[in-house]
Amino acid sequence: MKPIELEKVQKIIDGFKNKEVYVHLETTNGAYASHINKKAYNVGAYIRNAKVSFNQAKIVGDGKSYRVGLKMEMGWIYAEGLTDWTIHEDSKLLMAGHDREGRLMVSLQISETPFSY
Amino acid sequence: MEKHVVVIYPHPDDESFGAAGTIAKFREEGVPVTYLCGTLGEMGRNMGSPIFANRETLPEIRKKELIDACEVLDMNLEMLGYRDKTIEFEDRNQIALDLKSYLDKIKPSLVITHYPDYAVHPDHNALGAAAIEAVRLMNPEDRPTVWAQAISNDYEEVLGKPEIENDITAIFDKKIDAIFAHASQAQGVLGQRRDEASVNIDLKEIAKQNMGIERFYIWKF
Ligand SMILES: [Zn+2]
Numbered sequence: 001m002k003p004i005e006l007e008k009v010q011k012i013i014d015g016f017k018n019k020e021v022y023v024h025l026e027t028t029n030g031a032y033a034s035h036i037n038k039k040a041y042n043v044g045a046y047i048r049n050a051k052v053s054f055n056q057a058k059i060v061g062d063g064k065s066y067r068v069g070l071k072m073e074m075g076w077i078y079a080e081g082l083t084d085w086t087i088h089e090d091s092k093l094l095m096a097g098h099d100r101e102g103r104l105m106v107s108l109q110i111s112e113t114p115f116s117y
Numbered sequence: 118m119e120k121h122v123v124v125i126y127p128h129p130d131d132e133s134f135g136a137a138g139t140i141a142k143f144r145e146e147g148v149p150v151t152y153l154c155g156t157l158g159e160m161g162r163n164m165g166s167p168i169f170a171n172r173e174t175l176p177e178i179r180k181k182e183l184i185d186a187c188e189v190l191d192m193n194l195e196m197l198g199y200r201d202k203t204i205e206f207e208d209r210n211q212i213a214l215d216l217k218s219y220l221d222k223i224k225p226s227l228v229i230t231h232y233p234d235y236a237v238h239p240d241h242n243a244l245g246a247a248a249i250e251a252v253r254l255m256n257p258e259d260r261p262t263v264w265a266q267a268i269s270n271d272y273e274e275v276l277g278k279p280e281i282e283n284d285i286t287a288i289f290d291k292k293i294d295a296i297f298a299h300a301s302q303a304q305g306v307l308g309q310r311r312d313e314a315s316v317n318i319d320l321k322e323i324a325k326q327n328m329g330i331e332r333f334y335i336w337k338f
Binding site: 001031038046084089092094096101117 | 168
């Protein structure tokens with residue numbers, strides 16, 4: 001993956017508007033968080049291959065870390081802390097946020113075809 | 118001497134971090150070892166350092182790392198095809214029957230798995246419980262011995278001293294090679310321990326300090 005380039009990513013998420021798309025949305029601090037640090041909490045959530053449609057899409061950020069909001073007919077999809085992006089298999093948009101050790105903390109992925117399951 | 122050892126863990130790298138020395142010792146004695154690996158660690162968060170994997174490429178990368186690690190340890194590999202982080206939500210009995218079908222075929226004299234409820238990761242606890250259930254379903258006279266590995270910080274307080282303590286320092290390089298076959302994971306996992314110690318020492322040293330002894334409880338049915 002490479003650091004997010006705002007204009008390029010904006011253009012790509014615009015291309016997914018008003019289509020049926022599959023979304024992978026995830027956040028995690030790992031299954032060992034409270035094992036390694038007693039004061040930490042294990043939290044994580046993911047949804048894979050949620051079939052959705054959004055009509056508004058925007059990426060906002062300060063040049064290092066970005067937020068993405070996707071507006072659906074009846075709700076929102078939101079991710080914060082995105083730092084990197086790539087295109088997987090020519091068409092799937094992958095965005096993710098990593099910590100300094102390269103560990104994934106958050107990811108938002110959008111595709112017109114399902115992610116492998 | 119054991120006849121055949123079956124290792125049952127859910128993630129590519131559990132075998133290397135948890136039991137590589139023990140496995141290598143068995144292989145030195147000429148005992149066949151088979152690894153039943155539950156998942157491909159699809160939901161792992163370590164993406165390499167520097168990053169070279171992403172959520173979509175990780176499964177194939179970890180599959181290759183797993184195959185390499187099994188080559189380093191010279192053991193057979195069977196991939197069970199479950200999905201990372203979901204084992205506890207599957208039907209435990211069905212997983213137990215799946216595992217039992219392998220055990221019926223291989224007829225091991227020893228099974229190594231995680232100690233349910235004391236193995237930290239939900240997949241470890243769930244697959245460990247299913248593995249023990251698989252053995253329990255066998256006729257008592259056909260049952261292999263089960264070595265269960267606990268990981269939680271409090272396990273010794275609660276469970277007492279593990280019966281099996283394998284000092285593996287003599288073959289530690291083999292364990293290091295197996296761990297580093299998991300290139301996407303080794304740095305992140307060992308680095309975590311470095312964070313904790315907040316000292317800047319060699320990753321291999323960290324591994325040696327933390328993993329020179331592999332401990333197991335003998336499961337009582
Ligand atoms: Zn594991």
